Structure formats: C-alpha cells, structure tokens
Amino acid sequence: MRLPGRIAAAIEVLEAMAQTHRPASEALRDWGQTHRFAGSGDRAAIGNLVYDALRKKASHAYAMGGDSPRDLVLSVAVRDWGENAEALSTGFADDRHGPEPLTSDELTRLTAPSPLADVPDYVRADVSEWIAPSLTRAFGGRMVEEGQAMTGRPPLDLRVNTLKSDRDKILRALKRVNPQRAPIAPHGLRIPAGPREARTPNVQADEAYLKGRFEVQDAGSQIVAILGGVQPGEQVLDLCAGAGGKTLAMAAAMENKGQIFAYDADRSRLAPIYDRLKRNGARNVQVRAPEEGALDDLIGKMDAVIVDAPCTGTGTWRRRPDTKWKLTPDQLALRTGEQDAVLDQAAKFVRPGGRLVYITCSVLPEENDDRVSAFLQKYPAYSCRPSQQVWGDVFPDSQAKPIFTQHGVLLTPASTDTDGFFSAVLAHA
Secondary structure, three states: HHHHHHHHHHHHHHHHHEEEEEHHHHHHHHHHHHHOOOHHHHHHHHHHHHHHHHOOOOHHHHHHHOOHHHHHHHHHHHOOOOHHHHHHHHHHHHOOOOOOOOOOHHHHHOOOOOOOOOHHHHHHHOHHHHHHHHHHHHHHHHHHHHHHOOOOOOOOOEEEEEOOHHHHHHHHHHHOOEEEEOOOOOOOEEEEEOOOOOHHHHHHOOOHHHHHOOEEHHHHHHHHHOOOOOOOOOOOEEEOOOOHHHHHHHHHHHOOOOEEEOOOOOOOHOOOOOHHHHOOOOOOOEEEOOOOOOOOOOOOOOEEEEEOOOOHHHHHHOOOOOHHHHHHHHHHHHHHHHHHHHHHHHHHOOOEEEEEEEEEOOOOOOOHHHHHHHHHHOOEEEEEOOOHHHHHOOOOOOOOOOOOOOOEEEEEEHHHHHOOOEEEEEOOO
C-alpha cells in the first residue's frame, strides 16, 4: 500500500471506532482481519497514523476546525509526518485507494502556520477541557508541558529478569534491535519509538523472552515496584496483582527468598500470571485465587502490602490515547471509590511495623494524594514516609528527578521519561 491508501485506511479505522466505541487496538485488529492483503508494514503505518491522531486529537482538531477522522489523519500526515499538503492532494487524485483530494479549506488549514495565539491551555496540552483543572492541580504552571509530553510515542521498555540473566547478556541477545539501558530502572532496557511508519520489534518472539530472561514492562512500572522496598525473606501481599508484572519484578528483587502472595479480585486478570511465573522461574510466589476467605490467614502478618490500585490510567495515555477522550468525571469518581475500598481492605493485612505501598498509573491528584490523605485521616496508626527520602534511598545517584508530591513520588513522561505512575509508602506504627 502507498501512503494515500494507508491514510484512507486510518480514516476508516477511526470512523469505525466512532461508530462502535471499540478500543483502537480492537478496531485495528478487525481492520487487519478484513484486509488481509495489507502487509505488516502497512498495518504498522496505519496503526501509527491512528494512534498519532488520537494522541493529539485536540490540537489537530483545533488547527483543522473539526475533529472528523479525515481532519485528524490529514493533520497528522502534514504536521507530524512532514508530508507536503499539495503533493498529498495530488497523490490522492492519482491513487484509487486514497481519500478524496483536499478541499481548498483543508489545503489552507494544512499550509497555515500552527495557531499559537489564544489557543486554550487544554488544547495545547491535548486533553479534554474538563480534566485540565485536575492536571493543573498536579503540575501547576507545567501542565501544558506535561500534557504535551504525554502525546509522544512511547518506547518499548523491557525488564531483565535477574533470576535468569543480567542486562549485559540481554543487550547482546537483542543486539538486532539495538536496545539501550533504560533511564533510572536498574534492570531496564529501552527500544526507542521510531518516526512515521516505524514498526515496534516483536521481541516476544525472541528466545530470551520465551525462556523468561526478560519481560516487557514500562520503566515507570519497574521503578514503582522497586520503590516498594521489598527485601529477600519478607512476607508480601500483592493485593491487585493482575497479570503479574510487578509481582515478577518483586520476586526477582527478593531473589526468590521469602514469600509473595499474588491476589486479584478479577479471576480473568489474574489468569496470565501462572504461565509468566513458570517462564520467569519465580518460585517464591503463591497465587491466591479470588475465593471467599482466600486471604484470611494473612491478616496482620504482612511485612508489605502492595496496592496497585484500579485507576483511570491517565499515566498511560501515550500507549492508550483513545482512553484519554473517553474518560468522564463519573468514571473518575467511580475509580476513587474503588481506591478507597481497596485501601480499606489492604490495611488489615499489614503487621505493626510493616508498610502499605499505594501505586497507581494515574497522574491525577484525586486518585493519588487525595486518596492517601483520606486514608491517613481514617487510619491514624499509619504515617507517610517522606517521598524524597524514599526516592533518595533507592536511587541516590539518579540524575532524573520525579515530581515529589504531598505524599508520594509521581513519575511522568516529562519528568522521568516513563509512563505516569504514583507511589506512596505508608508505614504502620
């Protein structure tokens, strides 16, 4: 497929998303299944156009005077991919698989300088208007900068499984894709995102992955797993383990010594953990399925309880940009209620002298500091460890600095070159 056909396909995918309200990943998969003539390079290019359009939907729509799929994809092709608008229109006319040639209004908008004056901050930050006050609470005068950092393409981050290998060995094993050492995360590797139609390498087909020597995990997720401070020999409850990404990172940090109890209230989310544990050689993890009384024997006995709480996922907008535009105030309120409930549940498992580690992949203060404040008011036996001290103890030589909030450490694409994560360590007296 040539570029006009790829642009037409991206418009088609976005139109299908608008009609069916399905996630971008599912819409792209469905398109690929019904257009089997498209090669892997075509599918990668179409996916990049779709995701790039969603990452900067507000600013592209502002520049084009509309937010139709055609408006968004045309703006991406010219403003982000560097295509010439006149040449693009000519190419459309010469390709029967391409879109209709540009209208005079489209040509004018695409060749005009990017509008700067009087553009609202929420447009410049590429977020919904209603959420801008929350982001301003989080970032103050850096809200636009932080929002723009969340519109970039994310890298592919890997975590070396130190139970089976080390970073130098995996660097050599993956030399075909030129990985780099990830920032901050001591066992992380990074494959930067490419421009335009660049494909992300399928490292999960590599022998080293199949043998459990590394996992795919964002560097931010690796960092917050370390900030929990788990040590060999400890008794740890991972209360919202999900598919086990942080569980595996903690098992490696504990050198297979001690015990991690991996639990999740959603059985389907927990299902992948069994194969991952086996592949990684993590022998100090006991999975507790969501049955009545499954955790009763752990009450008041845990050195650490890890709460990777359900959240809006605002910190992962680079990877899942469609969720940015679907989020509503009601959904945020629902999540904060769930977070309070899971913190209430977690508190009963921490032994005196132990700690509760609260984690989200959100950058919103409603889900982060506000939830910790509410917890501390309700449970006076707990106190929050100073976030700068927590960070300094774990990463004393790091040049990158996160955002230190009232109660925790906030990672963001702009501050730490990772996805957005929040972590607070709450000590039980």
